[in-house]
Amino acid sequence: MPADWTDNLPPAVISYLGANRLDEVECVIADLPGIARGKAVPATKFARQSEFFLPNSIYFQTITGGWGEAAGEGGFTEPDMVLKPDMSTATVAPWTGDWTLQVIHDAFQQDGAPVPFAPRNVLKRVVELYRKEGWEPVVAPEMEFFLVARNINPAEAIAPMMGRSGRPAAARQAYSMSAVDEFGPVIDDIYDFAEAQGFEIDGITQEGGAGQLEINLRHGNPVKLADEIFYFKRLIREAALRHDCFATFMAKPIEGEPGSAMHIHHSIVDRETGRNIFSGPRGAETDQFMHFIAGLQTHLPSVIALLAPYVNSYRRYVKDHAAPINLEWGRDNRTTGLRVPVSEPIARRVENRLAGMDCNPYLGIAASLACGYLGLKAGQKPSKEFKGDAYDGETEIPRGLHSALDLFDNAKDLHEILHPDFARVYSIVKAAEYEEFLQVISPWEREHLLLNV
Structure with a gap:
């Protein structure tokens, strides 16, 4: 130095x-x-x-x-x-x-x-592919997490934290300001820590789960935003510990409650002109916009193992529980896996709602961008826009880690983008984790199988 x-x-x-x-x-x-x-x-x-x-x-x-x-x-x-x-x-x-x-x-x-298997290097590799095409990818992640009661015995179910009122945090209070006030001291520390670290929070809201909050971050460079999420997870955990509770980024920590997602908003900027390539000169949606959506629809199943990396992750993809079950796309439709939010043409973007908050932010963002990149390069066309409740459609997401890893292992085109050696290492490590999980006997098995089979 x-x-x-x-x-x-x-x-x-x-x-x-x-x-x-x-x-x-x-x-x-x-x-x-x-x-x-x-x-x-x-x-x-x-x-x-x-x-x-x-x-x-x-x-x-x-x-x-x-x-x-x-x-x-x-x-x-x-x-x-x-x-x-x-x-x-x-x-x-x-x-x-x-x-x-x-x-x-x-x-x-x-x-x-x-x-090649360092997650930050994987994301840098994907961003560089965009830059070689004259594009600059821009992302805006959303972070969902739960504040829960201290849980020092893994055999006990996770419970909501005790709020300022002296009552446990309540569910189904989405966007309630009173619910946010219940966690006021923790949120105050989150803001203070973020300010000290130079991070800009776009907003904090109460989500639908008991003690579930969402933090939105300003859009920007994918590597910088992944760095911030990496830092934020530690920051939020430390703020919670100061107030006798835990912060958890598990995809599905509490039975019967919605899971926690890391929604990723994407847009692409032309490096020479600075314009959003998803919008034409008169503000209309471009072919490249549709190609990007098509790439996500085509290739996301093959990277679900990165967006949903644990056995618990798949408990989130449940019909009518605020997480998608398929890869339909729609405008301002929160039931679809791919949503086009309401925006001005300059801010036109695609929201990937599949990633869980338990994913590594570098790998989750890299995987999502890689799928869009393949769609752009291939000039693919998406399915027809879905109108209505996408939960009425067919399930298109792997139902477990084992099947997700099978899809990932066969996605050689994505391996070349992320790096073949990364794909090799990731698959081996995740298969080892799955084998470790299979050695654990769950309470459900003891309750229903011990005396009945």
Whole structure:
């Protein structure tokens, strides 16, 4: 690092630190589930280094801490990756007791090539494909999550948190301001942490579940927005812990309640003219707009394993429970998997409503953009616009992780976009997780099978 490296930190960091001496730097990367991995080092040591090292086996780890046999022909030797800081991602950790900085790092092999199965590199690869065509992809994610009572015994069902009124959070209060007020102290900390970190929240609303909230983020660069979601998940968890509750991003944490999605809004800008390619000179929808929708319709089933990465994820795709069950598209229709929101022509966009909040944000956004890219390149045409209640249509989404992985394994065109080695590693790790899950006996099995079969 140059001697004056702290002078070039983002404005939000400089404003937060003020005259205080920086104590520690957390050097972090996102693994396949999206968990922050890395090292915490004294600020003085960070100033003397331009890179650090971690074993590539980080990307072979399952959500339970197990391992997928994904090392390849060389065997499980755990060679070091070279991790280099992206200082544009530097942000503070305002919940810590000292003055701490977080910095996202990019992962490289020792020969200088990007590690192909690092999620941030996967998203960068997809964005670069768009740029080679003269396009700039723009996304706006929505984050849904639950605030729940502390759950320290996995055998117990998850329950809504206790609100400010002293009553458990109630369901079916979508958009209620009083319901939002129930979580006021947690939301206040979320806003304060976000401001300290330099993140702009477009709005917070109460969703339909008990203790379920949604945060909308401003549209922008896909990598930057994925970085923010990666940071936001930790930020929100820390805010909840301050108030004796948990924040969960599980797709379906509470039985009978709707699940949590990460809806992704997409538009594409021409890099030369700056215009939205989904709208023509007179504001009409373009052929490219339709091609993008067609790409999502055609290819999304093959990447559901990335958008819905766990066995719990598929509990969200239930008819009439606020999540789509098929890939119909419609204008201002929240029952379809693909929605075209009401907007001016300059802001015309497509909303992918399939992704769960449990997905890795880098991989979820990369997968969705990859599908649209294939549609644009192939000049595909979508089905006829769906009018009415799409829950009356046929189910077009895999009903479980095993079948979703089968579709992903056979999607060789998508493997080339995301990177074949990423596809190989991801499939192996997810299959290992599924095998781990099959070793667990559920309460339903004990209740209905123990004495009846």
